[in-house]
Amino acid sequence: MRQPSLGRYVSYPLGIVASLAIFSVILLAFGYNPITSMEGLVSGSFGTTFLTSETIFLMGPLLLAALAFLVAFRARFYNIGVEGQLYIGALFGYLAAAQLGGFPGVVAIPLMLLAAAAGGTLWLALPLFMRIKLQVNEIFPTLVMNFIALDVVNWVTAGPLKNPLSGNLQTPPLPESTWLPVLVKSTQFNVGILIALAAALVIYFVLYRTVLGYEIRASGASPRAAQSGGVDVSRSILAVGLMSGALAGLAGIVVVAGVDHVLAQNFSPGYGYQGIAVAALGSFQPLGIVVASVLYAALTIGGESLQQGAAAIPIELIYALQAIIVLSVLIVQKWVGDRTSRGR
């Protein structure tokens, strides 16, 4: 494996600075003050205990979705279907939770999480089978399954599972024993983020401290070389597929059982896709994406606060900023990386 050079580390903040410069120009062009806007982003995401808790809560689904993409990516399996797996995971988790009302949380919550993980994995099973057995590239099956998943959840929340007492397209509330326990009273700071952080540590451990992880990374770095070196590439892909689907399912349930407490239509604003951005921003390293998820969550919550402030910057501009940051970091990193590794 190639050692990352100093240039690659320096390039990271360079990419961030470049993107902030681009963003400032855009802000100026539309008549906003860049400095107060950036201050607003910081105070809007960490300014109060509640805002901080919102930011930390949001890290949970982003981090889990990013891990889901990342672990598969490391074996060169492109799971674009995290969004769909997240919805089906949430549905399975909800179905389990609805049956578990009579049990205490210590029993009900782990079972619900397990069901969600199973649901996510199940939704990835067909693309995974198609890749391993039929050699069909997974990008398109996983992508297409997203839309089917969305239609499934749209259907159940409008039809069979709809709460008849609610005007919204959503299920009745989950039994209270299955709500993820809140860690700080009257905030959104709940167990979900701990699940996500634990998952990041587990994935780090699996990737870098186990034989399976070595095989996964070898399969991703060069499938042909790995195969001739005795690594079963299909087995690596199966392993990452199972982990990826499970993580995606967890990403869905930490939202449903953590804050929403119902399964609602369109409850995900695209966490599955945003996770890919977070994974890229974290340089596809499990611990790197923990940091990236803080940044991404803070921008989102800060952006939402900014929308209501005196500047009233539409949130869409912040979404654009997120894309500009990731793209700039990738471009600068690749550019610097190519130049610093030349001639070695």
Added chain:
Amino acid sequence: MVSYEDLVVSILAASLPLTMPMLYASIGEVYAERSGVLNMGIEGVMSLSAFVSLWTTFSTGSYLYGLLAGMAVGAAMGALHAFATVRIGVNQLIAGLMIYFLALSMGDFGYVIVTKTTYLHVRPISPVQIPALSNLPVVGPILFSQNVLVYGSFLLAIFLGLVLYRTTWGLKIRAVGENPEAADSAGINVNLVRNLCVILGGTLAGLAGASLVLGYLGLYATGDTLVAGRGWIAIVVVIFARWSPYKAIAGAWLFGLGYSVAAVFIGAGIFSSLGPGSGYFLLAIPYIVAIIFMLVFHRGTKSPSSLTVPYKRK
């Protein structure tokens, strides 16, 4: 009481305008992928160009300016993708998804700003009633009373098919995608061909967005509810079509038909007897068809050899 003949005619007639945006976008993506570059940003580019062309036509009153503006902004996004992936060598999948986010949010941002003061809408381009033919029963309303952008999408697919298979340019593009090293030694500028193909793909994605809004919907909606997956489907159509602009006509039409069946059935209330929410099943049909297609025909679907692999001269 709806007669079955009327139902079939209205489904088929509605399927062609629904095919149009996916067709424009997919023939552009055929060119990009044939040269070796995957662009996952189409969905977002369509959304951005839909807004830009709507706004342009709304402000100037000219459909032509709207179309040109949409294509220009699509070309610009294509150029950005080409810069990131061909020039710099960023992972094509990731760069494309970022282009999706960027373009989608820029379009939404623009719309939010503009609609603070105005309600942005245009009357979609009217159908051309082809004399005599449009009065024919059944085929008249289906084939001979569509608008010019619908006809344009089919003609462009045929034209770009001819270019790809019957001209030296097309040969160069296919060579660059299949075997860039050999193309390079034959004196073809690999990255120039790729840049141009990606920009062409972006331009046609722009035209796709413009045609959706000017030739069909006449308005914009935020949060990707306007393009609503058509850009992603365009990428699936490319696989359906096995990277052929001709076959893209059939592929895009299959999905157009799926959308049309869903829309007409839901409109006619045919599925409401199956319980609330069951209409969503119909919306899933095109996607289920896509999966089945990939399952059944997987052996024939071989992508261009160098797709997603950046080219560096040795």
